[in-house]
Amino acid sequence: MNIREWPLAERPREKLLEQGAAGLSDAELLAVLLGSGVRGRNVVDLARGLLARFGGLRQVLEADRAAFLGETGLGPVRYAQLQALLEIGRRHLAESIAREPALESPQQVRRYLKAMMRHEASEVFACLFLDSRHRPLAFEVLFRGTIDRASVFPREVVRRALARNAAAAILCHNHPSGVCEPSPEDVHLTLTLKTALKLVDVRVLDHIIVGEGDPLSMVEHGWFSA
Structure with missing residues (x-):
């Protein structure tokens, strides 16, 4: 089912805005990052497939570039977005420990x-x-x-x-x-x-x-x- 046909409260992006990021599952968080699905698979199904294929959220985010790009629907733009997310997280932690x-x-x-x-x-x-x-x-x-x-x-x-x-x-x-x-x-x-x-x-x-x-x-x- 196309995600646009889901009730608003069940769509990952709307759910995040309503409940906060902590209320989302790993698949839903990954779906928000990916933004859209591929032909025949909505973004949540795509995210669930990636989590099963790589073994978890951390493994997806830290996947080897070749392995990541080898998955259907995952191109260099999405790889770059996830790498940027990881680096933002590292810099956020670095700034937080620098204060004390x-x-x-x-x-x-x-x-x-x-x-x-x-x-x-x-x-x-x-x-x-x-x-x-x-x-x-x-x-x-x-x-x-x-x-x-x-x-x-x-x-x-x-x-x-x-x-x-x-x-x-x-x-x-x-x-x-x-x-x-x-x-x-x-x-x-x-x-x-x-x-x-x-x-x-x-x-x-x-x-x-x-x-x-x-x-x-x-x-x-x-x-x-x-």
């Missing part, structure tokens, strides 16, 4: 780091550099590796901290496997970086590991102390 000290909003910081790194297919290492009041100065991906390993060079981490005039840093890397448990190498690297950065008066506040579910704080789990 990182230690006063740890959950917000973790949400931001997860948004910045969860989509990475290979392991990457990054730093969130902070000023003397622990307010964010910059987020930088410093090293990229393979599916399960990234080589990290302490000298380069120190160099970037000095370039940012940072007083503190939150280390971060992802586990593409989805398992957040730190390896012995992760613990050793953290202690090495903590020692190296201390020499230039930069304090390591935490090391966050991003995988599936909530990011893991190595400080909170006792692998090292800030």
Whole structure:
């Protein structure tokens, strides 16, 4: 059935305006973003098909470009729109944590780091550099590796901290496997970086590991102390 034939209260866009975005299902939210369906499928059916094909809303939004464009009715314009949406979300989180000290909003910081790194297919290492009041100065991906390993060079981490005039840093890397448990190498690297950065008066506040579910704080789990 053409979506124009639906009752107004059941159409995704009108439902959003009436109830707010939180009242919509994943398929309805995706339908609002897509805007229109394709021949023989209304936009909600198209959205439901994509969610089933890719395995969920996050997987659709983070889909490989070739895989996304390979689906019927999904062209470069829609791909660009969804990528812009993701970047808007990341920038919104970045602006929200910039207003207050990182230690006063740890959950917000973790949400931001997860948004910045969860989509990475290979392991990457990054730093969130902070000023003397622990307010964010910059987020930088410093090293990229393979599916399960990234080589990290302490000298380069120190160099970037000095370039940012940072007083503190939150280390971060992802586990593409989805398992957040730190390896012995992760613990050793953290202690090495903590020692190296201390020499230039930069304090390591935490090391966050991003995988599936909530990011893991190595400080909170006792692998090292800030």
